Amino acid sequence: MNGYWQKLMRVDLNSGNISTEPIAEADLKRFIGGAGLGGELLRRELGPHTDPYGPDNRLIFATGPFQGFPVPGGGKFSMAAISPLTGTFADTAAGADFGVALKKSGVDILVVQGVAAKPVVLKIDNNTVILEDAAFCWGKNAYESCDILSATYGPGFSVSTIGPAGENRVAIACVVVDKHSFAGRCGLGAVMGGKNLKAVAVRGTQSVPMARPEEAKALFRKYQKIIADTTRENGFREHGTPGLCESAEALGDMPIKYWTGDTWPEGAKRLGAPNSTKVLKARPAPCKFCPVGCHRHIEVTEPAEYAVTGAGPEYETYGLMGSALLIDDPKVVAKGNDLANRLGLDSISAGAMVGFCMEAQEKGWLTPDKTNGLDFSWGNPRALLDMLPLIANRKGIGELFANGTLEAARKLHPNAESIVAHVKGLDLPAHDPRSCISLVPTYVTGTRGACHFRGGSEDVEMGGFFDPDLGITEGMTKFFEPENQSFVAARCQDYFGLCNSLVLCAFMIDGGGLPFAGLLGMFNAITGWDFTGEDLIVAGERAFVAQRLINLRDGYGHDRDLLPAKLLKPSKEGFRAGKIPPMDRLLSDYYALRGWSEKGVPTAETLQRLGL
Amino acid sequence: MTNLSSAVRVHVTLLSRFVAHSSALDPEGCLLVPHGTTVLELADLLGILRKFVIIFLINGRQGCKSDILHNGDTVVLVPPAVGGG
Numbered sequence: 001m002n003g004y005w006q007k008l009m010r011v012d013l014n015s016g017n018i019s020t021e022p023i024a025e026a027d028l029k030r031f032i033g034g035a036g037l038g039g040e041l042l043r044r045e046l047g048p049h050t051d052p053y054g055p056d057n058r059l060i061f062a063t064g065p066f067q068g069f070p071v072p073g074g075g076k077f078s079m080a081a082i083s084p085l086t087g088t089f090a091d092t093a094a095g096a097d098f099g100v101a102l103k104k105s106g107v108d109i110l111v112v113q114g115v116a117a118k119p120v121v122l123k124i125d126n127n128t129v130i131l132e133d134a135a136f137c138w139g140k141n142a143y144e145s146c147d148i149l150s151a152t153y154g155p156g157f158s159v160s161t162i163g164p165a166g167e168n169r170v171a172i173a174c175v176v177v178d179k180h181s182f183a184g185r186c187g188l189g190a191v192m193g194g195k196n197l198k199a200v201a202v203r204g205t206q207s208v209p210m211a212r213p214e215e216a217k218a219l220f221r222k223y224q225k226i227i228a229d230t231t232r233e234n235g236f237r238e239h240g241t242p243g244l245c246e247s248a249e250a251l252g253d254m255p256i257k258y259w260t261g262d263t264w265p266e267g268a269k270r271l272g273a274p275n276s277t278k279v280l281k282a283r284p285a286p287c288k289f290c291p292v293g294c295h296r297h298i299e300v301t302e303p304a305e306y307a308v309t310g311a312g313p314e315y316e317t318y319g320l321m322g323s324a325l326l327i328d329d330p331k332v333v334a335k336g337n338d339l340a341n342r343l344g345l346d347s348i349s350a351g352a353m354v355g356f357c358m359e360a361q362e363k364g365w366l367t368p369d370k371t372n373g374l375d376f377s378w379g380n381p382r383a384l385l386d387m388l389p390l391i392a393n394r395k396g397i398g399e400l401f402a403n404g405t406l407e408a409a410r411k412l413h414p415n416a417e418s419i420v421a422h423v424k425g426l427d428l429p430a431h432d433p434r435s436c437i438s439l440v441p442t443y444v445t446g447t448r449g450a451c452h453f454r455g456g457s458e459d460v461e462m463g464g465f466f467d468p469d470l471g472i473t474e475g476m477t478k479f480f481e482p483e484n485q486s487f488v489a490a491r492c493q494d495y496f497g498l499c500n501s502l503v504l505c506a507f508m509i510d511g512g513g514l515p516f517a518g519l520l521g522m523f524n525a526i527t528g529w530d531f532t533g534e535d536l537i538v539a540g541e542r543a544f545v546a547q548r549l550i551n552l553r554d555g556y557g558h559d560r561d562l563l564p565a566k567l568l569k570p571s572k573e574g575f576r577a578g579k580i581p582p583m584d585r586l587l588s589d590y591y592a593l594r595g596w597s598e599k600g601v602p603t604a605e606t607l608q609r610l611g612l
Numbered sequence: 613m614t615n616l617s618s619a620v621r622v623h624v625t626l627l628s629r630f631v632a633h634s635s636a637l638d639p640e641g642c643l644l645v646p647h648g649t650t651v652l653e654l655a656d657l658l659g660i661l662r663k664f665v666i667i668f669l670i671n672g673r674q675g676c677k678s679d680i681l682h683n684g685d686t687v688v689l690v691p692p693a694v695g696g697g
Binding site: 241 | 629666694
């Protein structure tokens with residue numbers, strides 16, 4: 001088959017058994033791969049309320065049809081599992097070399113289940129697959145682990161590993177890939193640690209077949225150039241995601257003072273590009289086959305306490321470790337980001353935890369006897385930098401946060417839950433749904449919790465993403481007005497869901513200028529299936545709804561399609577002063593568009609249409 | 613040269629990468645523009661490509677491309693949002 005091996009590798013850590021199974025062509029055509037197929041596997045193989053740390057939970061590493069080829073933005077892979085943070089479906093994605101290496105090793109999907117009796121590393125070297133004792137790297141931070149495994153196994157291996165946070169089963173632990181990219185959200189690093197799986201190291205050199213090679217290669221070259229030219233012209237390559245900071249603050253999108261503040265222009269200017277590009281000496285650091293290079297490589301030497309050379313912060317981290325904490329020094333955020341990377345922590349959730357502590361201290365709920373001497377005053381850099389190791393190692397106050405911000409709040413004070421900014425227990429990313437109201441249905445129905453990037457609709461509202469072939473056109477939404485917002489939310493969820501199934505970096509379409517027609521052309525040239533655009537969009541919708549079905553059986557229905565209470569209060573000043581999103585209208589429009597009942601359940605007709 | 617008798621003075625804030633186009637602004641961040649100037653025409657004067665002028669604020673509210681600028685208006689030009697991830 002073109003674009004695929006039709007091969008699922010299953011590793012049972014209980015028994016040590018490693019086996020392969022065929023993947024049905026029908027499943028690949030319906031779910032494509034990546035998070036789409038990963039979610040469907042979870043739906044079929046697991047029951048409701050699966051223990052995230054139990055042996056039944058599956059930890060899935062999934063590729064799609066793009067990973068065998070130089071598709072621009074195709075150097076990615078998806079992970080899926082039941083999350084220890086939310087207790088339901090989660091997927092997360094990362095770049096670097098791992099997805100391509102896994103695909104070229106001869107595997108489409110890797111499913112890990114069971115729990116190893118002692119820590120192990122899974123080593124995949126093309127067709128040779130073994131489980132090895134991880135004693136030589138267990139206990140090391142994620143960067144050290146990457147280095148040790150690379151040195152031990154030799155050139156050509158890509159490494160996905162966990163740090164102390166994952167080993168300690170901290171529910172916001174991430175998976176670190178080649179010290180370059182991070183499968184961050186929902187704590188899948190903790191699932192990995194709970195299985196005693198320290199790392200997966202993979203080398204692949206096999207050629208994946210494709211249907212129409214000459215046509216495909218011409219399209220790869222064409223869109224590599226278009227995306228490279230577009231992102232040079234629009235500044236995305238030069239400044240990366242930090243270029244968003246000032247715009248987001250001006251439009252009321254950036255989180256300020258843990259979602260209690262309204263404006264902060266001078267802080268956003270200091271944190272964002274072009275200032276942070278200059279201060280951190282940031283330059284593009286592309287993933288494999290990427291013409292954009294949105295990741296930043298930075299070099300900070302002074303002051304010594306903030307010295308970092310390596311991966312720099314993204315906009316999200318400037319939001320949750322910067323503006324949400326009223327920290328306006330990009331070097332502090334860069335140091336916090338680096339610490340989180342080494343410890344193997346999701347920088348968004350880790351920053352959110354510190355923001356929660358700052359507000360809790362302000363309200364008198366977090367007192368010095370509870371904080372190990374940490375002062376959670378707004379803007380205090382040490383509050384961030386000293387808290388991160390405590391979280392990762394579950395020491396002192398860090399232990400309170402081992403299962404996430406929401407559970408910490410419930411333990412801390414009877415009223416503290418009311419200030420947690422979350423959906424389904426996942427801390428909000430750095431986009432405020434009070435401004436970009438298409439994020440209201442996006443967040444509350446988000447299958448992994450509050451996530452802008454399982455949708456990306458805020459970039460439609462803020463002027464950066466349109467595609468007439470998808471029915472998303474410039475000017476179709478206006479800030480604070482409900483018309484078309486739910487359509488944009490649903491359409492973006494389907495399109496980004498498709499991207500996560502193909503495993504294509506969404507920045508190719510959102511910022512990169514890759515048109516839907518181009519994505520469709522590359523897909524058909526690789527697979528030879530000659531899908532229509534509608535076929536692919538429906539595949540994205542199918543993936544999303546399958547994930548929603550997992551949410552529903554895990555108890556996440558309409559009554560939990562809610563925004564956090566603090567985001568239902570109008571702002572006092574700034575762009576969104578006095579505005580509250582029209583929740584009822586947005587959600588009812590959204591359910592109707594989706595073909596779901598008033599209770600947010602896909603109807604029988606909708607399920608039949610999608611073949612679920 | 614702008615005819616002062618038919619000009620309006622607007623305050624312009626250029627965000628993020630747009631700041632590279634600020635050379636035409638006076639030290640107070642203002643620009644004299646002909647009466648009847650729209651935001652797109654303002655962008656032309658600043659050297660910003662029209663295709664990047666999608667979201668902008670006039671006096672704190674989202675503006676339309678056909679809006680005429682008046683004396684004393686504050687305009688915030690926002691680069692199209694990319695990279696929300």
